[in-house]
Structures are given as C-alpha cells and as structure tokens.
Amino acid sequence: MVGVSVGHRVSTDHQLARLLQIGIVLEEVVEVRAARHYDTLSPDERDAEIEALLEEAREESADHRERLESLIEELDAEAVPLDEIEALVESTYAQTGPESFDGVLYDQLHGEETAYKFYDDLIEAVEASDAAFALDRERLLTTLTEIRDEEAEGVEEVTAIMEARE
C-alpha cells in the first residue's frame, strides 16, 4: 500500500485547486518581474527586441493566470485571496531586481523554465490520478498542456535572443 505522502498524484478538488493557485503565483512572479525589468532597463540597454519580449511575457503570464483562475472557479474549493497575493508579490519585488542586462534575460529564462517544470509535473500528477474532479478532465489537461507548451516556446525565444547576443 502506498500512503498519500509518497508518489505523484492529485486526488482531490482541493489539492488540484491548491496546485493551480501555486501556478497563479508563479505566473504572477513572472509578470511582475517582467514589468519590473522593463522599468529598470537604462535607456542604452533598451531595444525593441527586449521590450517586445518582456511585454509579451507579461501578457502571456496574465493570460495564463486568467485561464488558471477560470479552472479554479469550476472546482469545489474555497476562494483565494488573489488581490493579496498580487500585492505581496509586487511589494516583494519593489526593492529587488537583476542589475545587469544579462540578468534580465537570465531571470526571464529561469522563470519560464520553472513554470514549464511545474506544469509538466502537474500534468503528470493529474494523469496518474483516477480521481473525478468537479471540472472536465479533458479541458483541464488541454489547458495545462497549452500553457506548458507556451512556456516551452518562451524558453526557446529567450534562449534564441541570448545566443544571438553572445
């Protein structure tokens, strides 16, 4: 017999909602950091390519966050203090940020890679579970897979820019 603490699986609506909330926080972090990076670039560091990348990352994260929120709404789980999370993430990053130009790209890359890993593990855990969730399983997996693949594309985009600048 395998206990609940060992092994990769998601067995309840509550647990799934919690994991989706963690996804929202990760997106929030990417979003806030991208905005922050954009603001902290000095005029000679700014260029159209980087600005477009950060803008796109910010929009994509906001879109992912909304899609995760709509999944949570369908679950039988309590609401999340999302406004508070947003405020917390913003205040945490108000004083910090990467100092160099390379740091901006590297940080963006790291954020997208982390998000990719998170969604990939979550998809695996949902697939390993035979639990019936309050939302449509296919919709859940399709949404998570789409989001994961967009993170993978993001990683590729940042990597391409980094390589071109070497």
Place this chain on the structure above:
Amino acid sequence: MNTADQYLKAIYLVQKMENGPASTGALAERLDVSPASVNEMIGKLQDRGLADHEKYKGVSLTDEGIEQAREALQTYCIIERFLHNVLEVEEFPSEAKALESVIDETVAERLDTIIEREPQCPDCFDAEADMCAELVSEGEAD
C-alpha cells in the same frame, strides 16, 4: 520532490529524533507506507551510496545522503511556509505533505523568493512536530 527524496528526508528526521539509526518501523509509520516498501527503497538508497543499512539497528544516511536530505527538507520547509504565509492555509502541515511530491525543487526555489525564510533553515526544522519551527505555534493552534 521525488519519492527517494521523501525517504531521505524522513530518515534524516527520524535519525535526528532517535539520535541514531532510523528503524524500518519508524520510517513506515512516518511515511504511511508498509515496512516492505521501506526496505525496498532503503535497498535502492544503499545502491546509490546515500544510506547504510545495518541489520537489527536500522538505516543511517551517508554524508551524500545527508546533503540531499537537507535539500529536500529545505524544499519542504519552503512549501510549508509558502502555504502558511502566502496562501494563508491553516492546515498547512497536511497540505504540504499532500503536495510535496508534485512540487519540484526548482519550483520551490522560485516560491522561496516571496517568503521570508530564516538563514538557519533547515537546521531549525522541528522533527517531532514535523514542521518548520517558526510555524510550530500556529500549527498547534489548529
């Protein structure tokens, strides 16, 4: 966190509490698995040079095993503190246990950037209470 890391963390904490090798029974109880499962995993950890098993005494981590166990414990501590401090989850110890297998170390590191963790982490982890010492009072109030 993968299953091996969950075992390493449990062995580390049981060893800390017992001040010696961890018995199969104590590990089975802590991880809520059968003694047979524990023995099977101990064999794997031994093969990887992460643990030593002595008959009738129990299992002890090697230096490499200790290092890996401490990293796993730190990841676990981040999950507990994140659930408690950011998502304001009252039942954070049970939820952290339910989620630890799905949260990777790299993801925990990212979450770590928005929580305040003590520099002595994971040395301050309370093995008896099975939670971050900073959160013990809140956990007991549930």
